[in-house]
Amino acid sequence: MRQWMLRITAYAEKLLADLDTIDWSDSLKEMQRNWIGKSEGAEVVFEIDGTRIRAEEEYEKVTVFTTRPDTLFGATYMVLSPEHKLVRSITTQAQRAAIEEYQKITASKSDLERTELAKEKTGVFTGSFAINPVNRERIPIWIADYVLASYGTGAIMAVPAHDTRDFEFAQKFNLPVVQVVEPPAGKDWQGFTDDGVAVNSDFISGLPTQEAKKKITKWLTDRKLGKKTINYKLRDWLFSRQRYWGEPFPIIWKKDAAGNLYHEALPESSLPLLPPTLEDYKPTADGQPPLARATDWLHLPDGSLRETNTMPQWAGSCWYYLRYLDARNTGAFVGKDVEAYWMGKSEVTKPGVDLYVGGTEHAVLHLLYARFWHKVLFDLGQVSTAEPFYKLVNQGLILGEDGQKMSKSRGNVVNPDDILVEYGADAFRLYEMFMGPLQDSKPWNTKGVEGVYRFLGRVWRLFVDETSETEFEQAETTATDKANVKLLALIALNASIKDVPASPGQLKPLHTCIKKVTEDLDAMRFNTAISAMMVFISEAMKWEIQPVSVLATFLQLLQPFAPHLAEELWSKLQALQAGAPATSLPYTAWPKYDAALLVEAVIEIPVQVNGKLRDVIKVAITATAAELEALALKNENVQPYLAGKTVKKVIVLPKKLVNIVAV
């Protein structure tokens, strides 16, 4: 079957290097690094003994990949993957049956079986020998399924003394183990896989691992027996599917004069290419993808044929954030100006998507694929930035009430719809933000929703007159038209809310709250921002008169957390404020706090003796270090702890604390 691949491996290096330029969590970056799996090493060419008849002929050769070329002198055998193309030609007559049997067994195993049954090493000797290029030693060539055809060259040199897998294999099949690395004192050289010093290795003996690698790689390169190589675990991306639902490829197939097929991209003028309407979405009888059923669509007037594979689901998720910027643009996938405005860097916007919040389940696939597409578009000059998502936050998983992952089988699923009906969207939203840090996984607790629901109730009662609410409720029960919005007009504000200037004692808690909420929003610490608002409300409930200006500012702070409630109360407040323009909350300027209002005249200073708290004293904020020290030393709760001791030192931090060191 002919399939399409995207050459993501060509971007492996950029995808890896640019991780350093983006603000993602370490764990996420690490997952991508592991997925890309860069490893530096060398390819080494081994000749196969007995594969030439005359001296002037070349031997058959096998190339292996190793990250430890410095251990080449310790290679005591070689392993090819069972699928390696040379296996057939080098297998001797005596070994042929055993080899073919082993290949058959391997082929019948799934990838999963091959790795899960990995405890015990298996393999078969081919009967042939390779020649170690550094010392001309003959080493046996085996095949074994612990060597993967898809990685490196599909062949390895085995150094059992310094590789765990090779060591296990050598033990099982009684192959020789030769030490070529001297570990640090106290460690056994057998199975030692870290860096050490080369031994028994001719011209690299005595060199530390890193230098030994360089020297032997150069030696091999000079003699054309090998070269420095970088390998990636990242594979090219199989990008076609044989089903209907997916974007069709804008590709057509033609025949040249000799009758050979070749393909061409559709011109930009015939984009976007839409899928044809089909009655039947199944593949054709002869195994063609469903699109082949649309004969009118399939055949172009000039005799060429359309590609019938479709793209996988990933295709859309790789660029949707760009299309969203300019979704109605019929001339391009996104307008250049629009793209530059939203994705480019400016004084107000960060480069790329400002903030991307998503779950870890996308850590390697979606997030790597999207970065790849974006980089291709960037190299084509179609987008302004090299990365799509400079700042990314993984929200934590909400677990069931039992602390387990929610799942139907466990029966611990909480349906948001039920919560919305019971407590409303504001309470639901507020609770999710209040539960704890955004990035953490944490268990759901419906009682906790009641807590924030009660807080919203307190906010409501701070603003709304109770008797008017009762009237509203009665009117609502008797009303014939339940949806009558005018009934809401019955709800009146508390008489204690007045358009009067705020006192310093009222401004201080307000500005404390503005500061905390502002800072916490920036750092996405929603839980502590909400806590600050709870503290403010408890305070404001104690006041006899609530100035409109103070409550209005509070609503601005509440708006991002509980938008519906805040907007409703805001509209009521505006009626009280003479000449206030009728604006909607999200369009008002975010409040600023006045640091001067937060300063305390008298503060509490903890007094410690040898680091232990003994008293707290109240002092003027202006108290000097000398005054604090004097006050602390003569403090009656402190005195007993100084009795019979000498004061060695007194640590005084004005506005902070006093610590007396006494021995």
Added chain:
RNA sequence: GCCGGUGUGGCGAAAUGGCAGACGCACAGGACUUAAAAUCCUGGGACCAUAAAAAGUCGUGUGGGUUCGAGUCCCACCACCGGCACCA
């Protein structure tokens, strides 16, 4: 096995190296009520003590270390969560 993260009351959690447990849940006591719900007030880490308190001792997974002072910094270990896993 390797990589990343997290360990603080009964529970969710706070805490620029400086009063551990803010805020919330659950719980207990009280007020209002004929009663309940709702609401409001009060209490609360553990231990020891007491009629009740005060005072005291211990306390942020475990063991060390740095510091006048460590939940916070350093070293070792344990447990849990997530990811990768014969990648040479």
